[in-house]
Amino acid sequence: MPRLCVLVPCYNEEDMLPEFFETVMPVLEDATGGQWSILCVDDGSRDGTFAVITEWHRRDSRISGVRLSRNFGHQAALSTGLAYARGEYIGIMDCDLQDPAEVLVELYRACLDDELDVCYGIRGRRDAPWFLRAAYSAFYRIIQKAADHEWPRDAGDFCVLSARSQQALLALPEQSRMLRGLRSWVGFRQSGIAYNRPARLRGSSKYNLRKLTALALQGLISFSNIPLRLASLMGVAMGFFSILFCALVLINRLIPRFTLLGYWVGANPGTATLLVFLSFTLSVLFICLGIIGEYLVLLLQEIKKRPAAIVASVVGEMRPYDSAYALLDASSQPSLWSVTAR
Ligand code: UDP
Ligand code: MG
Secondary structure, eight states, rough: OOOOEEEEEESSSSHHHHHHHHEEEEEEEEHHHHHEEEEEEEOOOSSSSHHHHHHHHHHHOOOOOOEOOOOOOHHHHHHHHHHHSSSSSEEEEOOOOOHHHHHHHHHHHHHHHHTTTTTEEEHHHHHHHHHHHHHHHHHHHHHHHSSOOOOTTTTTEEEEEEEHHHHHHHHOOSSOOOOHHHHHOSSSSEEEEEEEEEOOSSOOSOHHHHHHHHHHHHHHHHHHOHHHHHHHHHHHHHHHHHHHHHHHHHHHHHHHTBBTTTTGGGGSSSSHHHHHHHHHHHHHHHHHHHHHHHHHHHHHHHTTTTTTOOOOOOSSSSSOSSGGGGGTTTTSSSOOOOOOOO
């Protein structure tokens, strides 16, 4: 088993890959004394990406590749790669060299020296257009507040993780997988190292605004119940508002001297009834939506089938009745699970 297996998702990267291998291989050779491997996941490329991977596999068998039947997306490619990767530690990086190989080695060394299970890169300065930088920054700030668990700020998928964290990630049965969120959810000893993210070396970003928005929404929906709870909150807020409003309308109707911004509802018969009725039914409606939302929150939680917790270590001779709570054995065979399109 190699010391470090580097997992690289590739989508239409034939121009980029040779330079990636040439840059990363000597750095890995140095850091691991030759005990490395690179696993490329070709995410249904339309160009010669897989031919390049095959060619480099012939040159050095430590390079291997998995090809998906079509473009399933970056996150699905990462999950598939995790199911194939074998190593004491697994590194995850993009093939456009936006995640520098030297920083990967730093993450790896931090895992070894500080006995970390996960060490991720924290993006400092970014070479990206200002509106993208603003959108990324807004997303991480929102998700950090909204997520049910601690979510590190400005940390992407670039990381090194232990075989035990890999097993924990593979044991999560959910299909809609955002790695950086699941990675922090899994826990164990985690830390980050800040780095500056350079611009893409060659070619253009394989993400567009639609894919980025979908990823952000997936993150929010998978890791936060706040959007669903919004209806409850609005219902309760509107309920209070409608009680206050009804009181004002009634006072106005009975005491003409007390006007609503100069208007007296008694001037038009039926207005008071209509206003009270409307504000009351609307708040009842929102409260009902909120109740449905609460049930959906519970349903969603059950559907994801995440275990309630993950065990890190045990003292004494014990075996749980439920294997979901078993101590994860890094050397065991990973469980099989399928990947669907997102
Ligand atoms: N990628 C992928 N499938 C996709 C889109 C991207 O496997 O559908 C890969 C891509 O080849 C690269 C990594 O994911 O190695 C990050 O993509 P990109 O650099 O285009 O994203 P950005 O850095 O602009 O966010
Ligand atoms: Mg990139």
